[in-house]
Amino acid sequence: MHVATTRRQHKDKIYETHLLRRSYREDGKVKNETLANLSYLPEETIQVIRESLAGKHHVVAGEGFEIKRSLPHGHVAAIAAMANKLKFPALLGPACRERDIIYALILAGAIRPASKLATSRWFKDSTLGLT
Structure with missing residues (x-):
């Protein structure tokens, strides 16, 4: 799976589409199946999905550290x-x-x-x- 980004220009405006796709082979030809349209997600979220699919591990907030002690303040x-x-x-x-x-x-x-x-x-x- 991967995130494919396509850009189209219509008149003076550029339209960008982010699609979650799966690549596979059928009869020796490479095919793409679109699984989801990610265009309406924020750019940061699309980047996290892209990195996750590339194998990068992301830490959920609060899980990347251990609280050894806390003080009332x-x-x-x-x-x-x-x-x-x-x-x-x-x-x-x-x-x-x-x-x-x-x-x-x-x-x-x-x-x-x-x-x-x-x-x-x-x-x-x-x-x-x-x-």
Whole structure:
């Protein structure tokens, strides 16, 4: 099977047709049987069909990787968005590593109050340590 593309010109317009075809021999002559008209499909879909028929393997979204771990992020994003809206990071001074650490400690205190040691250990299980 293959995808055959034909182009016809009528007046000033070019018409392009994509057909899914099967080739076979009958009495020593090569024949083509049209199985489907793919002309109304998007060009990307036709290209995927063409590649699949050529033997290329496509990965379905979500199957090409394995989730090793996921972290909850909604509560962190909500607190960080509100703090940014209130321009809280600017109150802590110019952007630097120390300011980011203090900012993360303050946000962590609002999300999950604990000691500094417990908070620093919690960062590896939170997206707050990544922001």
